[in-house]
Amino acid sequence: MTHLEVAVAAPLEQTLTYSLPGNLSVGEEATDARSHIGRRVLVPLGNRRVTGYVVGIPDGPEPSFAVKEIVAFQGDYPLIHENLIPFFRWVANYYHYPLGLVIKAALPGGLAPQSHKILRLAAQPQDLLASVSGQLPDWTGKLAKSGELSPKETASVLADKESKKIAAGLLKGNLVTLDTMLAGDSVAEKNEICYALTDRLQKPSEGIDGSRTSLAHYRQELSRETGVEVKLSEAKALYCLYDLTREHNQPRIPLKDLRSRYPGSVKALAELEAKGMVSRSQSRVFRTPFGCPLPFQPRPETLTDEQTAALGEIVPAIRDRRYAPFLLHGVTGCGKTEVYLRAAEETLALGRDVLILVPEIALATQLEAHLLSRFGDQVVLQHSGLTGAERFDQFYLALSGRAKVVIGARSAVFAPLSDPGLIVVDEEHDAGFKQDDNFRYHGRDLAVLRARHHKSVVILGSATPSFTSYAHALSGKYTLLALPTRVGSRTLPSVTVVDLGGKERKEEKGVIRKELREKLAKNLSLGKQSILLLNRRGFSAVMLCRDCGTPVQCTHCHVSLTLHKGKNKLICHYCGFAIPGQTVCLQCRSTDLVPAGFGTERVEEEIRELLPDARLARLDADTAADRKKFLATLAEMHSGTVDILIGTQMIAKGHHFPNVTLVGVVWADGGMSMPDFRAAERTFQLITQVTGRAGRGDQAGEVIIQTMRPSHYALVYARNNEYRQMFDHELRLRRHPIFPPYVRLTALHIQSRVESDVQKTASSVGAFCRKFIRQEKFQIETLGPAPSPLDKIKDNYRWQVLLKGGDPEQLHKTCVAVRAERNVLVKSGCSLVIDVDPENMM
Known part of the structure; x- marks a missing residue:
């Protein structure tokens, strides 16, 4: 067997x-x-x-x-x-x-069917309700009303002790049944009906042009030739099939194209098939996510000396088919994309595949145009912005080898390419490569591992490499390649820092201060474009009660609700909970609430008042959710029909707008006070990246940074584009207390709807880790247990234990030991998630 x-x-x-x-x-x-x-x-x-x-x-x-x-x-x-x-x-x-x-x-979603349990009513509703003593659970009313519960609702009933006990009694009394249902795939191949001519038919004679008279003559020809009586409608259908076969230069023609040419062809084709004059078949249709054509990007005739030098290191490794990791550190506008494309050309010429990763969908669209211009139908997409059907088809094209180039977000690291010879991770520093829930993998790290697995080249590219990657390059783990100057000898933009502190500044109204206002007005008058960055969406960050000072909070999370004025709603950015914009204080029931703080919506409103003639666009998670609208906004920026683009971090990196000569950072302080050891590093990266959007055309660029902390080292180094100085400064700080890249981290996250259970489980896990580490004499420091900085999300209370150690094997063995004792350590109703190499410390 x-x-x-x-x-x-x-x-x-x-x-x-x-x-x-x-x-x-x-x-x-x-x-x-x-x-x-x-x-x-x-x-x-x-x-x-x-x-x-x-x-x-x-x-x-x-x-x-x-x-x-x-x-x-x-x-x-x-x-x-x-x-x-x-x-x-x-x-x-x-x-x-x-x-x-x-x-x-x-794999694409929708390809993991499984059986589900469903509670169904097996008696009269009144008998069901009468059989339950005491207070009726909500689910019994729904079951009595609708006759059955959904698989998700049934699972919730069976997971709750009291509800499960009630359900068992109902099952025993034959008032309900517990049935098993098998769900099928939610995505599938799409096929279309096609028709083709059989070999027994000759081409129509020269005089047949589709007119009624010529078709009548053609009908007579066909009847004589085949010995079968052919109707006029059949002759017309055959002529259309001949015509389309010739136009498309392919033997099989989709029925939809035939119907478009001749609406009455369906019945005629069925009769022709019965007479053996045409054959019918099914052909797979691949649903494309690309939509409207992207602008063509020509291949540059020449490369810079720096690009040539970088490719001089990369190409031999591609040709040798050996594992070779490169860190491509180049300033913004230096031409990293062209290095990726030339390396891809070499890889495809050897018959191998190419995988390109970007941290978010917004950046995938930037590279799409270049890849499609260079490689055409060999390119497919893989990211969450596609429909389920599109993802399924794009996945199959890569799996079958019809497509040789995959571009996508972090999940594309698992693309079904059989022989990737080149893997590119663009903007490798971005935290978006780390999955933050359930399967907590890091796309960049797995890209390096997959390159090793396939004996291929991996290029990690960034103007601001993660300090961990740069440390690897200095240690020799990666080969460091530098592109220190912009293409075309363009200069980096000049940077001005505006101090928002001081009494006079505090009395100024609005979020756009004098220096930035004047520069925006001047840039508009010159017909140039501007970008405004504020890494916070919505209108205001919080609604405060004037009477008691309490912010309006989410009822499911320990976070304030953000006012979205366009929707007139207060929305939680963590669970999606929303209430109307006009509400009352839950603490004192006052209706006197005032918005505090600011977001991209407020910046947009203020700019409309200051510069009423300016054409504005906004890109953030609210406006970019629709791919078509997102692409339309980018197209408007490229065509010059937008004067000022306002957005969050998604506009800060990767975009190439040659007419942008001014960038304004509305508030640079947002990320600097986060309880995360990488806060300064990420602030430096964000400011440096958005600075690089200015002056990428023929005219020099200018940047205005508004901040309450102008002397913070991250801003000082970002202002002067001093990456190495920032790296050295930050690594000195990370020696005491010690943090990556000097050690590795693993976080153990515990959460549950019952706060006391979370606290007890976290204490048990922390105590077990300390005991195990002592017994094994491991060099690991255990921090916690402690509540997570965001200690309640989606009705779940959250605690964590943090392990720090220099030996990955010791950390791994500790986690294996925790998993082995999970049933003892973790209380019922709690979940334990192991986060190896965490990026988000919140």
């Missing part, structure tokens, strides 16, 4: 063994079992059925236990290349995450 190793899409640490389905013929079972590796399967797990992935053939003797059969194979082909399985195993081990869930995260 053939056995297969299966990783199930469930929170199960180990893989399981299943046998091939009994309904497979002897011939099929006798085929090479390895051909099943990478395929999706439906398998029994306990009393339910779940999706799994075949990851290998079990070693060793025949199992002593009864091996369950695979219920069915899902799909006709593997979704995972066999050479990626070791990579997935390493990832699962390093990040302490189940292998099946790692693979599930790598």
Whole structure:
């Protein structure tokens, strides 16, 4: 009997063994079992059925236990290349995450069906309600009204002790049933009907032009030629099919194109098929996410000396097919993108694949135009901004080898390319490469690992590399490549810092101060474009009660609600909870509330008042959610129909607007006071990146930075574009107390809806870690347990334990020990998440 190793899409640490389905013929079972590796399967797990992935053939003797059969194979082909399985195993081990869930995260959504439980009413509603004593839970009323609960609602009932007890009584009394439902895939291939001419037909004679008279003649020709009576409608359908075949230069023509040419063709084609004059088939249609054509980007005829030198290091490694990590440190506007593209050309010429990662969707659109201009149909996208159907099709194009270039956000690191010879991580410093919930992987780090796995080149590019990456380059772990000057000998913009402190400044009204106001007005009069950065969306950060001073807070999180004036709502940026803009103070019931703080909406409103003739656009998470609108805004910036672009950090990096000569940083202090050891580093990166948007054309640029802390070292170094000085300064600070890159971090996050349970679990986990570390004599420092800086999100209270150590293996073994004791340490209802190399300390 053939056995297969299966990783199930469930929170199960180990893989399981299943046998091939009994309904497979002897011939099929006798085929090479390895051909099943990478395929999706439906398998029994306990009393339910779940999706799994075949990851290998079990070693060793025949199992002593009864091996369950695979219920069915899902799909006709593997979704995972066999050479990626070791990579997935390493990832699962390093990040302490189940292998099946790692693979599930790598695949398009909607491809992991499983069985669900559903509570259904089996008696009269009044009998159900009368049978429950005491106060009725909410779910019983819904069950009585609608007749059944959804799978999610049923799971909630069965997860709650009291509700489960009530449900058991109802099941015993035959008042309800607990049924199993198997959900199918939510995405699938899209096919269309096509028609083709059969070999028995000759081309229409020269005189046939589609007119009624000529078609009548053609009908007679066909009847004589085939010996079958042909109707006029059939002759017209055949002529259209001939015509479209010639125009498109392809044998099979979609029915929709035939109907567009001749609306009456459907019935005629069916009759022609019955007569053997045309053949009908199904052809797969690939749904494209690219939409409207992006502007063509020509290939530069020449490179700068610095670009040539960088490629002189990169290209030999590509040709040698060897693992080689490079850190490409280049100032803004230095031409890093062209280095990526030339390296991609070399890689494709060798028949290998190219993978390009960007930290967010906004940056993917910048590179799309370059890649499509250079490589055309070989390019596909992979990111969360696509529809489920688009992601499925783009995934298949890469899996099948039809596409050779993948560009996407962090999840694209799992792109199903069989032989990536080049992996590029653009803006490698960006924290957006780190997943912040559930499977907490780092896209940049996995890109380096995948390059090692495939013996390929990886380029980490940035104007402001993460200090960890730069330290790796100085130590020799990466090869450092420098592009210190802009293309075309353009100069970096001049920077002016405006101090918002002092009594006179405090009396000024508005968020746009005098210096920036005057520069904006002057730039507008010269017909130039400006960018205003404020890394906070909404109108105001908080609504304060004038009577008691209490801010309006989210009822599900310990954070203030942000006023979004355009929507007239107060919105939580962590859980999405919203209430009307006109509300009352929950503390004293006063209606005298006033907005405090500011966001991009307020900046936009103020600019409209100051410069009523200016054409404005705003890009933040609220306006950029729609890809079409986002692309339209970028197109307007490129065409010059927008004078001032206002936005959050998504406008700060990667964009190339040659007509932008002024950048204003409305408030540079937002991130500097965060309780995070990387706060200064990120402030420096953001200011340096947005500074680089100015002066990328023929005219020099200028930057105005408004701040309450003009002497802060991050701003001083950013003003002068002094990366190395900032790096040296920051690393001196990180020696005492010690932080990365001198040590590695692992955070243990505990959360639950019951605060006391979270606190007890966190204490148990912290005590266990200290005891284990002492026993093993590990050099690890344990910090905490303590409440997280954001101690309540989405009704869950949050605590954390932080481990610091120089030896990754010691940290790993400590986490393995915690996982082994999870059932003892973690109270019921609490969750424990291990975050290796955390980026977000909140």
